Amino acid sequence: MARPDGRRPDQLRPVTITRQWSVHPEGSVLVEFGDTRVLCTASVTEGVPRWRKGSGLGWVTAEYAMLPRATTTRSDRESVKGRVGGRTQEISRLIGRSLRACVDLKSLGENSVVLDCDVLQADGGTRTAAITGAYVALHDAVTWMAGKKILAGKIEEAVPRSVSAVSVGVIDGEPRLDLMYLEDGAADVDMNVVCTGDGDFVEVQGTGEAAVFNRAELDALLDLAVGGCMTLADAQRKALAS
Amino acid sequence: MARPDGRRPDQLRPVTITRQWSVHPEGSVLVEFGDTRVLCTASVTEGVPRWRKGSGLGWVTAEYAMLPRATTTRSDRESVKGRVGGRTQEISRLIGRSLRACVDLKSLGENSVVLDCDVLQADGGTRTAAITGAYVALHDAVTWMAGKKILAGKIEEAVPRSVSAVSVGVIDGEPRLDLMYLEDGAADVDMNVVCTGDGDFVEVQGTGEAAVFNRAELDALLDLAVGGCMTLADAQRKALAS
């Protein structure tokens, strides 16, 4: 099975990072990995949840969701079903942990940032696009906080490293970078990797969806993923510089 | 109080209707009334809900929702709260009724259309923008159904009239068309009017938010609203022609 869009196995889809996509949030980024399109907003509140008060530390959390018709067939809304599904919560938790890995909560001061990642259109890799875009939205929000003089440290202390993420998988024995929806369903092994801009790991989540995998396959996937994350880190840097 | 954006009392904000904004839905429209931005998608399913089977009639329903940071301050997600709020349900029901007013359910055949109206950015008039955009998405979906040969009648029989909506209100004694968020909060009387392209009424909902209103005021507001709806009907026609 060739890649549906003709990419090389180690090639990302076209990545677009649009800052200030909406007018209200302190950080607002529309990130696109091919047809996957996620709106990442960062909302700043002064103060932290009650259990954190007086700690001198800030708080960063995330919520992921999908519009009902982001996908090829319509899904019921979780608000209407009255409960947030396991997959949604799992991804929200992953995004939150990943973003907390790139901030220094002490330098943030006792402020909270909520990262909302709403998938407007889905074609695989929505969680990794969300992490990649949320980092840029978070950086914009921290810059906004610096302008408001509510940051306890400097911007570069509050966000000492960048974070990006990409999916990799094995299809017909071939390790591939940045899977599309069609590839996702065909993958024997599926892995999401979150890296810092320095190539260190923040999260590694690999699943043998339809097959088990050995150490050599794992190594090949990790190599691919780190390469992809480095390219994404570059795109983030350029977006923030523009 | 002058209008925040310098408009005349009887002037709409700039209106943009972008069709095929996303790739998956049968109809997908991004509608903008100034800074208000709503993604309206139409999802077609063959068949109707169980209680309707064998009737020969189709079904059209709508769901309205707002992204958490569509507004100036972040709201909690209804999925996380575990229940859909009264305002949300009320607007969903209004959109559903309004759109059912412009279709002939018999010509639709036993097919269902769900209209999802997700507010990506809010600056007043989200429900009226949603109705205006949803009409275009619905028309595109019906055209798609005609192409799939699952429509029981012709396109112009299934959607015999257009429908659009606009808000009007009284501020400092002055009737105004298409209120922005800042005006919304300052209005003594607030009214949403849904009209067909022929200027007939589909829904009239007027509320004395901070004052009661007399027949003369009601008449002035209705005049303004019908005028606005006619302009919107024109914009819908042009969008569908392009």
Added chain:
Amino acid sequence: MARPDGRRPDQLRPVTITRQWSVHPEGSVLVEFGDTRVLCTASVTEGVPRWRKGSGLGWVTAEYAMLPRATTTRSDRESVKGRVGGRTQEISRLIGRSLRACVDLKSLGENSVVLDCDVLQADGGTRTAAITGAYVALHDAVTWMAGKKILAGKIEEAVPRSVSAVSVGVIDGEPRLDLMYLEDGAADVDMNVVCTGDGDFVEVQGTGEAAVFNRAELDALLDLAVGGCMTLADAQRKALAS
């Protein structure tokens, strides 16, 4: 189609307003519009919700509900279903807004009144009967508050105007006042109008259930409704005088 109970098109059903129907509430009114029977109670609490504290203003809110067998066939309880339906919330909100229109929240002082409108038997017009009865219960509760010396102003300042409501609709082209259940289902256009005792509008909600409607029809319906509300205001005055 003649009216099922032989009324003239502009005639209300027999209206009964029984005060002090139950012993515990500060205001308790059983209101009957023909076979429609709603128990409206007003519960006073000193103090206001947290978000309102220190404002010097009172608060009035309403909850509408229907007993499961108020209707011809039994409906499931919303408590058992675990969620309050859209229709219920919409009506509760309408009653709350309407009743707030007849009180001066400053004269109320920092006190809260909850109006519970429970439909014991339904035959159309339950929401308009509820508003009409709730006004009388509210007036009784305010009088009780005056007796307890917890009112910030005088009774006539706290409730400077009365409010009543009636439904109107078009059936077979004929505008009719105060629809029964059988007529409700047959109406092409259905409108609920809330008026003050002076004939000013508080709310106007008109829906083309099965047809659109033009300005002339709207005008005819408004005329009918204002007339009906004036008669109801009279009945309220008599009930409060007795």
Added chain:
Amino acid sequence: MARPDGRRPDQLRPVTITRQWSVHPEGSVLVEFGDTRVLCTASVTEGVPRWRKGSGLGWVTAEYAMLPRATTTRSDRESVKGRVGGRTQEISRLIGRSLRACVDLKSLGENSVVLDCDVLQADGGTRTAAITGAYVALHDAVTWMAGKKILAGKIEEAVPRSVSAVSVGVIDGEPRLDLMYLEDGAADVDMNVVCTGDGDFVEVQGTGEAAVFNRAELDALLDLAVGGCMTLADAQRKALAS
């Protein structure tokens, strides 16, 4: 502590049983034990729940609820809280079991009866009043079924015995019949007893609320309760004869 209303320890409050209180239900009874006022309706549906189909047996179930201001202070609605409380469910289950004890499900045929017991006003003994009233509503519903020829047996086979209930308690060492709300809170021991018209037991639920109790006290309470139930059975008989 004398009884608040001056009754003898073994005396019931005035009992009123009003049949056909509302127009829609197949059986509809307003039962009053002093100020306690419960609307009991019986709703018949042809057919039984899925798990019972083909058994040849009918089904009887009950739901108990209280209006928010049935009590001296207002309680939040369970529909708004989104869950039915433990006390409510416990009482609903008790009423259902008690009423099933007085019917022959085979003679009922494959039909269902739901007994809704809504407390309009509460002054102690609401569950026992509910059972007492629900029996009469059930009997009326069975008579209605006989008229519709959907009963598998005769009326007297389908409801071979009557059922009534009363509360008893020990206050300051004195066993008392049919406790009012004020007495309820003061009782050391509190018991609800459900009996057939022949004086057999259907349910006995005794609780040492604030004290334990010995066999002699238990015996005295049971004697009182059986006497009370016999008087209630008489009142039921008279109501059904009228």
Added chain:
Amino acid sequence: MARPDGRRPDQLRPVTITRQWSVHPEGSVLVEFGDTRVLCTASVTEGVPRWRKGSGLGWVTAEYAMLPRATTTRSDRESVKGRVGGRTQEISRLIGRSLRACVDLKSLGENSVVLDCDVLQADGGTRTAAITGAYVALHDAVTWMAGKKILAGKIEEAVPRSVSAVSVGVIDGEPRLDLMYLEDGAADVDMNVVCTGDGDFVEVQGTGEAAVFNRAELDALLDLAVGGCMTLADAQRKALAS
């Protein structure tokens, strides 16, 4: 029908009470009535719920639950269903009331004890085993509190009496003690009795599941139950002494 395990009608199943079954709780008891196996833990928190603060009184509450496969066929989890069933709440309330009957809340001081009774394996009598085991767990927790010097009185003042419970029922006309699951389903009358170690009653709950019962049957059941509770009180005493 002979007893499935060959017991005499007045004979308990083998009873085992294992203290300190788990390491974390302040009291932890695995109680077994034959194949029925309930883990009862007592969790102590300093302080009481808000509504109780400053009263000088402690608080004891209980929660009962069953593992999904404690029974012969698997039941869905109440956490997954999103609501606690009526039976579960009813039993939790019964256990809480029963355990409060054996403590002196004043001597407890302003401390809270939660008794969790989780049925690991069910074979009838789970609620009575739970009460019997929870008493021992509560006693251990109170002893722990004494060691921590947070008790307001002495241990023997805080737990002045023991409490145990057993089920009894009538099967084929024969009164039997401590019903197994198979007998439970076959019983015409089913009763749960909670007694103190002195033979006084705390709760008596008798239900004519499939038949009504007369005073003589009730008396026979109460005799059996009191005898069983005395044996259980002995087993509790021995367990606490070891």
Added chain:
Amino acid sequence: MARPDGRRPDQLRPVTITRQWSVHPEGSVLVEFGDTRVLCTASVTEGVPRWRKGSGLGWVTAEYAMLPRATTTRSDRESVKGRVGGRTQEISRLIGRSLRACVDLKSLGENSVVLDCDVLQADGGTRTAAITGAYVALHDAVTWMAGKKILAGKIEEAVPRSVSAVSVGVIDGEPRLDLMYLEDGAADVDMNVVCTGDGDFVEVQGTGEAAVFNRAELDALLDLAVGGCMTLADAQRKALAS
């Protein structure tokens, strides 16, 4: 920081696998990793969920939960809170995926197995103990199915490989196997690894809880984990042989 129980960094805690711990389930295993104690039951149902019918494939799913006082302080029950938390769902999904990796759904035939993993006592590694125990319970259930002749293939075809899991982490720079609760909180990096009995990977989930990690650290953790899983596979084999 030395290991709290004096183990070598690459040493598992004592592992106990007790089969047939309870009488009702088709497979029932109490697994202990030190003080962590999980009851894993396998429940077989003939037939599969509706969406799977006619596929010829079986289904395996899992639910993980913790008793409220399995931990050092009591947690509220998810059934009482009315929603299953994100962590619980995430672990349930992990266990389900892991167990599906060791069965051949075709050989299972159209039968379903639910694996319930209830943590009776927690001291770190509850999810890995659950997977390790659930495999044995599943194997017993499949053997039971073979006895009932409802398996489509042979036992060794239906469960062609074993699966076990263990946690690893970095504490003070030292990679350690099978973390206890105290170590869990102190770990900079935390990883759960699920392996087959042949040493292939099923799942790899690594998180930089308090720090990022490089490739060398990842490699060291994977080595440790595979070693641990091989020892666990051995324990499983012995348990199944006994």
